Each structure stands twice: as C-alpha cells, then as structure tokens.
Amino acid sequence: MRLGVLDVGSNTVHLLVVDAHRGGHPMPMSSTKSVLRLSENMDDKGRITRDGSDLLTSTVDEFASIATTSGCGELMAFATSAVRDAENSDEVLARVRDKTGVELEVLSGEDEARLTFLAVRRWYGWSAGRILNLDIGGGSLELTIGGDEDPEVAHSLQLGAGRLTRDWLQGDPPGKRRVSVLRDWLDAELVEPAKELKAAGKPDLAVGTSKTFRSLARLTGAAPSGAGIRVKRTLTSSGLRQLIAFISRMTSADRAELEGVSADRSQQLVAGALIAEASMRALSIDTIDICPWALREGLILRKLDTEMGGDLVVSTT
Template structure:
C-alpha cells in the first residue's frame, strides 16, 4: 500500500509518500517540500493573501501529480496553526479540493499534539522515563508530558517561530524577548515537575540536529545534550547572516526561524533541568500515517 501524507505548516508544506509492505515496513518513495510561509500572511493580516493563494493552488497541483506518479492508494493532508487562524480558509480549502482533488483537514492544536505523539511512540524508545515532547512549529508549540505510554499533560501554545518573528517586528523587540515573555505568561499552565528526557520534533528541531553536525563537527544528529545546544546557539549567534546562508546546511527559509527555535529549546531544557534531547526526525506527517492506518485496521 502506498500513502501520501501532507503537513501544511506555517513555515512550509511537507509531503512524504511511503510504501508499506506486508510486514508493515515503511519505505520512503518521495519527500517533497514547498517553501510557502503561510504564517507570514496570517499572523500579520489574519488571512492568506491572493499571491500566496495562487502559489498554494499550484503547489497542491504539483503534489497531486506526485500522488498520481507514485500510484498512491490513500492520502491525508492536515493543516495546522496558520490555516486555523486564517479568516479566509473555507473558500481556499474548497478551491484546492476543486483544482487538485486534495481534501485538507484543519486540525486543532490538541489533535496536532496527539498525532506527533503517535509518531514519537513508534520511532523512539523512552525507556519508561518522564519525557517532555517538544514540537516547535511556525505557528504553534506543542508540549506533552509522557510516561509509560500515558499522557499526563498536553497543550498547544501560540508560540510558533514565524508568529514569534512577526510579534517581535510589530513590538520592536527581539525574538528572544518574545520567547521569554511567552514562557512567563504561560507559567501557570506549564508542568511543574522536572523531566528526565526531552524529545524534539518538527522542522526546527531537525535543523538543530543538522547544526550539531555542521557547527560541532560530530554526531549523532538525533541526540543533542544541553551543553552541546548552548555551544551551538553561541556559535550560531556569532555568525553573520551571510555566513549562516553559505556555511550552514539549512534551507533559506529556516535561517531566521531557527534562531528563536534554538533559544526556546534552550529555555525549556533549562527550566526543566533536562540534560539531553532526542531528535527522531519524525513529526506530524508520520503521525498522520499511523492514525490513518489505525483507522483502517
């Protein structure tokens, strides 16, 4: 069986097409990314503007062609924070369905956190530890406390990195100040205990793993200690914008959001006295596949 899963985020749109054999083994056939920053429009203007709408329609036509090329049997497309907030989402969802055949489901932050948890559950051994799952997206941040396959806390916060950059520009503050203010405002809603381990998901955390390889010249990119993260952040902040562009193995639309993402991750590890963070390189689109399979089992 072949499945296409599309994650329509606030910073970019990501598609993965996989094949599952009789034993349940996954083979990735195609990964595709559309660098469309929906959050830039929505977090500033509360809607998706006509130029971005045109790019979206063309992007989904391309993804539909990929689905046809790889003879996909089942598909799922999930939209998160930017689409949740867009005032003009309904006619746009209809237009995309009519022009590409792809039906998009706009999910809540709670459902987003649940699906991310599904991806982590199937790909990461937590060794019965009290674990904090951290997903840092463009529009929202999901925090989940997990222990022994039980969820004790899960909440979605409007702290995404594209949103943070927009708020910083409007308020004439640094993104780091916005991150600190968000944590302080939400302190009464956050878990009060310490954690033995963190697991980071999403494009920003995957990028932090890449920065370990590039800036520290060592692996693995799937495990970063708190002390390593401090060094990564310091070295990143010392680099000029041009050096970041030419010397780091990051996409251009990741270079601005990774700065507050590094800072927020550091703040969370410090707050909860977490010594290391696992980065399994999975997220919403993989969790959506597990959910789709469970619904048809």
C-alpha cells in the first residue's frame, strides 16, 4: 500500500510518500518539503497569525493533491509543537479541515517522543539493548529511554531550536554572553528530566534523531547524506564543543554556506547545538549514533502494526 505522511512541524511541512506493508521495510518513494516557519508566524498572544494560517492551509491543500497524484491510498496528517502550543489551535485546525478536507491530528509531546522511539528501536533492532534517544525539533526536545519498543520514560520539553533562538539568541551572530547564559539555563532545565532518565538504567546505545543532529554530525566529520542512510554516523561531545565555539561566532548567512546546513535552518543551528550539548552533558553521554528514522517512520510503523486500513491510535490534544 502507498501511504502519505504529512508532517506539520514548527519549521517545515514535509510530505513523505512510502510503499509499505506489514512486516516490511517502508520504502520512501518521494519527499516534498516547504519552509513555513509557523513558530515565527505567532502574535504576542501566542496565536498563529492569519498569514500563517493562510500559508498552512494552502500548503496542506497542495501537498494533499501531491499525495493523491502520487497514488497514496491514505494520507496520515499530523501536527506537532507549533500547532499544539498555539492559543488558536482549534480554530486553525478547523480552517484547514474546511478548506482542504484534511484532518490534522495534533500529537501530544509524549506521543511524539514515543513514536520516534519506536522508529529508532525498529532501525537498530533488539540487539541494541537499552536505547536512550534524543530528538531536537523546532519547538520541543524529546528524550526517551527503554529496552522495549515503548520507552519506559518519555519527556517532551519546550526546548526546541527555533523556540530558544527566538527567546535567547536574536543577535546575528549571537553574543558570547547570551550563549553562556543559555548554556547555564539549559543545564538547570535538564536536571530533573535527566535524573529520571538516568534512574531508568544505563543505556547500551545513545541515539540522536532529527535534522539538527544530522547537521551537527555532518559538521563534525560524519559522512554526507550522499553516502547513504546505512552508513554509521556519530556525534561526540568533544566535537560538538569545538563546533559551537566556531559557529557561534558566525552569522546565519555564513553558517548557511557550511556543508550540510540548509539556509532555512542556519539561524537555529547554534541553539540546536547548545541543546544537544546540554542534553549529552546532563545525561553523561560522550557519543551518540545518528538514526535516519524518526517521527514520520514511527507513525508509519505504528499504522502497519495496527493493520493496514485500521485507525492510528494516538492521544490528541
């Protein structure tokens, strides 16, 4: 069966089309992205602006048409942090549904964390043992640990790269003092979540998912995307510290010239690197493996597990 997965994130809307069957490896057929920066289209009351709502509606409509012409038997459409946190979330969702016919499911932060963990577990298999996963999005940071397919501990924290860039690092380049203060603040914010994750047991494998982790790994020497998704890629805490010292002195335009950094994410790169560094420090991790599968693949796998054509069971807000 051909499935379409429409992911409305804080930075981008992403349509992934895959051929999938239960017990099989989801095979990607096409991938389409559009940079919306929904998290930046918010007014001072935390509401998505009319312009932001218009842009989201037109993009969802366009991508739903692409899914149809691509032969998708079903479109799984969901939204994460930006829509989840918006004060007018229900109003925006209703407008998208009325104008496009697409019902966007809003994933809770915990669902987002658990589905991403499922994808990571399936990618590495049971031989990986206990897995600790870190996922940095535009609006939130997800931290999970467990020995099974469902994590024992799952946290979703409002520590996304886009959010912290807007709140802390508005200078271009960001000031040295702001970087230092943000480092200290992140350390404080992660004390309690890290304590709970550590209490669950020592991981056999630490993993990073998301575009942010892939970019950071590439900038510290990991293989480029052209080498294929099965090439082992890692990120070390020492390499990350050196990278932060380098990129925090650059403008976003200069960072966009670096290999593996897209122009739409260059502004958030420093915040993303600081979040990764603080998370690894709090969890006493020196090295993480980069997993190519994340939330979208987790949704597909859960769909297949609940049988083709069945309902996707997640809690919504």
